[in-house]
Amino acid sequence: MPMRFATAIAKWLEDRTGLGAALTPILGHTVPRRTASFWYVFGSSTLALFALQVATGVCLALVYVPSADQAYQSLVYLNHGAHLGWFLRAAHFWGSNAMVLVLVVHMLQVFLFGAYKYPRELTWICGVFLLLCTLGMAFTGQVLRWDQDAYWGLGIGASIASRAPGIGPGLVHVLLGGPIIGGRTLSRFFTVHVFLVPALLMALLGLHLWLVLRLGVNEWPMPGRLVDRETYRKRYEEEVQRDGVPFFPLAARKDMIAMAAVVLAVLVCAALFGPHGPRGFPDPTVIDTAPRPDFFFLWLFALFALLPAWTETFILLVGPVVAIGFLVALPFLSGAGEKSWLRRPGSVLAALLILLAIGTLTGLGTTSPWSPLMDGWSATPVPPIYVKGRSALELRGALVLQFKQCRNCHSLGGEGGLRGPALDGVASRLTRDQLIRQVLQGGGNMPAYGKNLSPAEVTALVAFMQTLHPVDEPVARTAAGPLLGPR
Amino acid sequence: MRRGASQRAGSGAFLVLMLGFFVLGCDSLPGRPKESAEEAAQSMDFELLYATHCAGCHGADGNLGPALDLHDPVYLALVPPNRLRAVIEDGVPGTAMTAFAKERGGSLTEPQIEALVQGMLARWSDAQSLRGMALPPYAGPLGDPRRGAEVYATACGSCHGGEGRGGKKGHDIVDSSYLALVSDQALRSVVIAGRTDLGMPDWRGTRGSPLTSQQGSDVVAWLAAHRAPVVGRPIFEKPRG
């Protein structure tokens, strides 16, 4: 009885809406047989993650207060007060990381399979803008986590915007919603994160999916089968006719497995590692902080540290334009010809190089060796082996090394800052004269300490550093030393 | 037929149970953030405060660092707690001990400094072991460098050499640069408390009678007499140019 009732309702709905009749052919449309492969699941996985982000994001917005004076407290309440609020925050955070990651993998697969070529140029361009939207969501989401990282992250954003010639100052004011970071800034970013970019994302996503349906899933690239604008579409139609399989369920089941897998992975991460932050109350007068961006922007953070100063403004401003311009132009630059990665060594190499560069920069970003260790001077002890057997003067020198913040940039025994060279064994690399000169005059990216050290402090410091050499390696000496006789 | 139905009912109940557990019970998952009270307590934790603010100079465990041995019952018995607090707050001008109090440009609040003082006393002091010992007071009387020379010769010279310029076991302690970087009070503290972690004995010495308060002052006066009025920069071995 209930079964019959349900069928009746379904029939009535179908009669009035006609959605079933409209959607069935879409679900069942034929795709090339070999595309029912796990290589083709990254797009739908990204879609699944986006759905998760929408669901968790809407839930978070039920509690979150987009007001600079209360946003932080509402996040703390989500973490501790709201039932399972921490889990939704965690899922939203890990979901954002996963979405960026899977989206990049999707893009890479599309690039290597030549799927951006004729006639799918617009699908690719649409995807490029989807990537930009996703990164935009990632950055604005980081701002909504209204903590110290968010505050100073905005400062970095404003500093970059200010470098734009001519429009810089105006851009900063429009970005921040005023002359300085404050309440107006957060409201602005909230609107961008929950209204503007999501709307744009959904519109682009609709177009993207429509184009995929209209132009067909890219066939498995075969080496030697070149794309020709005259014949491609006809050949594709013939192949699908001859050897196609229905998308649902043959290809879709692999998509569904991948979708479930990425969402489950995000949920497991959320349960195990929990939410990120909020890290420190957003009080800009608390300067005892070392701001770091979220994972997906670490490579940019690293790039800012490593670019030579004179190229910086140029690369900051021109780099994104060139990168986006190149991605948009790509299907027009190589819209036809070989699709298979086996016959496109240049493309494979370029993709590998970009991956390697971003991977390396991200790796560097996690350790950020260019940053001084702000509490290195007071938190990293002098290794006891460098204390034992030292004279009173040398011990004073070790103290000078500590309390003049040398350890913020130099390490001893593997502890301390990594900006400057490690000082273990420095005495066998530099002579006494060179040590004195380096301390007093600086150079090679080291500040000159001449005005900031008393003569006795220099003497003690150099005496201590002269003890830093391996037992079996002698202290470095000036070649002319012996000729001039004893000092 | 009946079996299938009960099986279905069973799996349904299991699913509901799992869902119930997930909705109600997963507040005990490892990812759940710690209460903020725990974080607040952390800012007053001695171990953390010491490790981030003191360990750099005084050593990871309070000793074997270039600065004074804090993990030393004799030193902690010698220095009055108020003085300990004052030194952390205001530092010792002219030496490597800098001011840590917020109002003096440092980064520690008053309760944090108190936590440091109490933490050191609770962990590293040992009044029991010094009972009955005539430990000289922290602040001493005025010393006389001439008597100090005699005290030096009998109590210190065997290690630090006849002139104080270093000997069998001890190092040069009259170097003008060294003396420019150390306060008289720090010299007195070292004479009395020693650097037992680095092999220098306390006021009881290794043989002979323990030093009195006056003798301590005298030997410090003798050391201070070696201070140079002006300490020059280190001299280059090779003339430049």
Place this chain on the structure above:
Amino acid sequence: MCPNYEFATPASPSRRSFLFRLALALNGLALLLAGVPILGYLLGPLSRRAAQTWIDLGPVASFPERETRLAVYENPYRVVWDGATAKIACWVRRLEGDRFQVFAVNCAHLGCPVRWFPQSRLFMCPCHGGVYYEDGSRASGPPPRGLFEYEWAVRAGRLHVRGGQIPTLSEPV
């Protein structure tokens, strides 16, 4: 039941095209009247580009001579919902007497908060390792210039600075 075409569509072609043009014009007008305020509202922060104002940092005596201290003021353009972000910090260096230097906490490289180390008399930035001397000049690292300096004045024994907007390379205080 056939519709009354006579009633639904205008009689003459010229009337038809007039109505179409009128519809276009009316919608264009509506778009303009709605769009201009929206654009103006969005670009509002540009037109109200407030100039810097003088801010009281407190009595001169609260800054010890030959020392550099963190001073805190309230951003003059604050709104009540700014919360703690209305507070802005700056480094005040008092040379001697009434001679001062007031630096923004924002690093000249990318705006991170620089920290003062009185022991080595250096400012260090925790982000990309910019280092500055006590007079604010660049010592090492990626910053393209020295620290941003506020304009200051001493009036009736109190230190005032001109501030209010985030210092950046294109608008250095």
